[in-house]
Amino acid sequence: MAALALLMRFRPMAIARATSARTVLAIWLLGVLCILAGLHCKSALLITAGASLESATRCLASMVVGLSCLALSPRDVTIGATGACLISCILEGASPLLPFEAGTLAFLAFPLLMYALVARPTRALIARISAGEAPAQIALTQPSTVVPFGSQLFFCLLLFQMSYGFALTFGEIGRIPLGTELACVPLLVLFVAALASRQPLNLDGIFRLTLLFIIAGFLALGLPVSSDGALVNTLLMVANGFYTVLFWITLVDLGRRNEAGAPSVIAWGLAINAIGVILGANLGRAADHIGAHSAVAISTVSAAIVLFFVFYLLFIARTLSFCETIAQVESRHVIAAPRTSDTEQLCARAARQFQLTPRELDVLTLLAKGRNGPFIQEELCISYNTVKAHVKHIYQKMDVHTQQELIDLVESFE
Secondary structure, eight states, X not given: OHHHHHHHHHOTTHHHHHTSHHHHHHHHHHHHHHHHHHHHHTOHHHHHHHHHHHHHHHHHHHHHHHHHGGGSXXXXXXXXXXXXXXXXXXXXXXXXXXXXXXHHHHHHHHHHHHHHHHTTTTHHHHHHXXXXXXXXXXXXXXXXXXXXTTOHHHHHHHHHHHHHHHHHHTTOBTTBXXXXXXXXXXXXXXHHHHHHOSSOOOHHHHHHHHHHHHHHHHHHTTSGGGTTSHHHHHHHHHHHHHHHHHHHHHHHHHHHHOGGGHHHXXXXXXXXXXXXXXXXHHHHHHHHHHHHHOHHHHHHHHHHHHHHHHHIIIIISTTOOHHHHHHHSOOOOOOOOOSOSOHHHHHHHHHHHHTOOHHHHHHHHHHHTTOOXXXXXXXXXXXXHHHHHHHHHHHHHHTOSSHHHHHHHHHTTO
């Protein structure tokens, strides 16, 4: 998914191919065959390969679901996200009651069913995005319309998902995670609150709730009563329920502001989820191993993890606000044509005023004429990264954030 996210950033037509019914069905069918063959031959390698393919199908289906939510109002997205998380939590708690064959069939069929429900409504949107301009090119002249993949927001999501991976493996019995049925109760409260409110739930409030339960879970790790992992996992699973709601509302809000960049943002978020689960699962198994040998050592691990989260909250994420991060992402807008024919002279005046270099003046002139990134690259025979660097420096020196602001500023020199 990380590779797909990067590809869609530069080649939007990749979304149509990756989410086509033929591609999704082929990956799903291959995954099913690998799992069935692995179960028949008792091959861990085949089962792992099949599970990976099924995970890829689930991610592609989830991406299409996320795109389908762009047409919903923020309140509807909030209700849908909390309701879906609640239903998922209930189904996970009930899954051990099903016979093995029925549970396996439900696991395999669910992503395909999810895709089938939303594929048709999103077909026109996906076609429009595929035929449009690449998000990376849009970001050249309108950088405020995208959130960088290295944003603090995505790093925060990675840390939160690591706690979920930890909960999946800490205290597991025979590679089976501990049951955490009580995790549904806080989600039910959140769902009722979403239904009762006329406004979308506050994302920063959900962020703080998630962080609170994560810290509580890792604090419980060092308590004697948590030796079986039940309390730790319950608290972390509650945090994961809140996190999942936060995750989907955030990505849909970002996608709604920049439709062209929505597929890559959602795909990157799903990739972050997968990486976080893998890292957290390994950390959980390591904590299990340490706890089996020394109660003091596991208390030390607990203190170290809590200290890290407190450090992160106080010194790294102290200014992080999901609401403000989303609000700072501007919707893509159509550039108004310059109202003057004397653009070169006006740009020369602006260049002297803001001390631009000769090459920056060349780029400024094309930007002031309403040209986009690909045109500037071809006209000046320079690379994408060179254009990106020049535009960044020009915007900084002129204290503007969008191409339209730049055009308006240049015209003010008339």
